[in-house]
Amino acid sequence: MYAKITLTAQSLPAHYLSNDDLSKIMPTNDEWITTRTGIKQRRVVTEQSTTDLCVDVALKLIQKRSFDAETLDFIIVATMTPDFQTPSVASCVQGAIGATNALAFDLNAACSGFVYALSMAEKLIRTGSKCGLVIGGETMSKLVDWQDRRTAVLFGDGAAGVLIENTATEPLFIKEILASDGTKSTALQAPSLANNSPFFKGANSTRPFIEMDGRAIFDFATRNVSKTMLELLEVTQTNVEAIDWVIAHQANARLLSAMAKKTGIRQEKFLSNIANVGNTSSASIPLVLDDYVSNGTIPLDGTHLTLLTGFGGGLTWGSMLVRL
Ligand code: ACO
Numbered sequence: 001m002y003a004k005i006t007l008t009a010q011s012l013p014a015h016y017l018s019n020d021d022l023s024k025i026m027p028t029n030d031e032w033i034t035t036r037t038g039i040k041q042r043r044v045v046t047e048q049s050t051t052d053l054c055v056d057v058a059l060k061l062i063q064k065r066s067f068d069a070e071t072l073d074f075i076i077v078a079t080m081t082p083d084f085q086t087p088s089v090a091s092c093v094q095g096a097i098g099a100t101n102a103l104a105f106d107l108n109a110a111c112s113g114f115v116y117a118l119s120m121a122e123k124l125i126r127t128g129s130k131c132g133l134v135i136g137g138e139t140m141s142k143l144v145d146w147q148d149r150r151t152a153v154l155f156g157d158g159a160a161g162v163l164i165e166n167t168a169t170e171p172l173f174i175k176e177i178l179a180s181d182g183t184k185s186t187a188l189q190a191p192s193l194a195n196n197s198p199f200f201k202g203a204n205s206t207r208p209f210i211e212m213d214g215r216a217i218f219d220f221a222t223r224n225v226s227k228t229m230l231e232l233l234e235v236t237q238t239n240v241e242a243i244d245w246v247i248a249h250q251a252n253a254r255l256l257s258a259m260a261k262k263t264g265i266r267q268e269k270f271l272s273n274i275a276n277v278g279n280t281s282s283a284s285i286p287l288v289l290d291d292y293v294s295n296g297t298i299p300l301d302g303t304h305l306t307l308l309t310g311f312g313g314g315l316t317w318g319s320m321l322v323r324l
Pocket residue numbers: 027028029032033036037110111112149150151153188213214215217218221251252279281311312313
């Protein structure tokens with residue numbers, strides 16, 4: 001039997017922050033944000049942690065099918081905004097839902113995290129696991145400098161995830177290409193952690209917020225990420241017209257258009273929710289997926305050929321061809 005995504009769910013904080021709301025606390029405006037990014041609003045937590053959002057996703061997944069959490073073999077949470085260095089968010093989710101037989105760990109590949117995590121989950125299924133949860137969850141609001149209009153307008157909080165099971169009778173995960181270029185690691189950093197040991201004589205950095213060279217990431221995503229998407233289509237001998245949907249990391253609506261042009265995949269196949277939730281890092285791909293599963297566009301019957309593409313800090317990127 002082969003891996004299959006069988007359920008999706010999401011959890012968004014209740015508090016909306018519109019572009020007009022932001023313009024009251026920093027020198028920005030709806031017109032700039034909308035035309036440069038496509039974002040109209042985002043959600044931010046007022047009380048919840050990353051763990052709270054991820055536990056909510058896990059509970060919703062369980063409720064959708066009424067399955068026993070003890071049947072889960074693994075829980076992987078993709079996040080760059082965990083609540084602690086340790087325990088992991090995944091361990092906290094495992095404890096909260098009573099998934100006593102599941103291994104649990106977090107994976108940090110920034111906005112590529114969900115694609116990386118899904119790839120690891122598929123390998124676990126391939127080597128004998130029966131089922132598990134893969135969740136992308138972030139509270140980006142705690143990393144954002146709310147004085148910095150260049151980054152604060154971009155990000156939002158949220159979590160979403162999937163149940164993955166060994167129930168397919170044919171391979172649905174066709175192929176993926178995961179990549180990293182650490183020589184460009186300074187293009188996105190957040191936050192630096194101090195070493196307060198009495199033995200440490202080095203310079204301690206005090207940069208608590210996200211810092212991003214937006215232009216560099218935009219160029220990298222249009223060039224390298226689109227190239228990898230095309231490579232994946234080439235090695236799998238997939239014609240662009242055969243692709244039903246592209247679910248790419250929601251960093252910028254203009255970036256999605258640029259990717260459509262570069263790859264030759266029609267723009268209307270790029271599913272998007274960036275207008276409503278902004279850039280939610282590793283939650284963005286599963287949030288889009290859950291939106292389109294919930295509205296019936298993707299019925300999860302294994303017939304929709306979908307290209308999942310993440311990219312972000314590291315720099316990391318990854319594309320995966322999967323039948324949903
Ligand atoms: N409101 C109004 N003006 C602004 C704002 C704002 N929120 N932000 C910047 N500006 C101004 C700048 O100060 C600048 O003004 P100046 O010309 O007078 O100096 C002008 O707008 C242009 O700024 P740029 O930074 O050049 O704007 P650009 O067109 O490059 O858009 C953006 C910036 C939206 C960040 C874009 O580069 C982008 O989306 N990049 C990709 C980011 C990304 O993909 N991140 C994903 C990784 S995230 C992760 O891994 C967690």
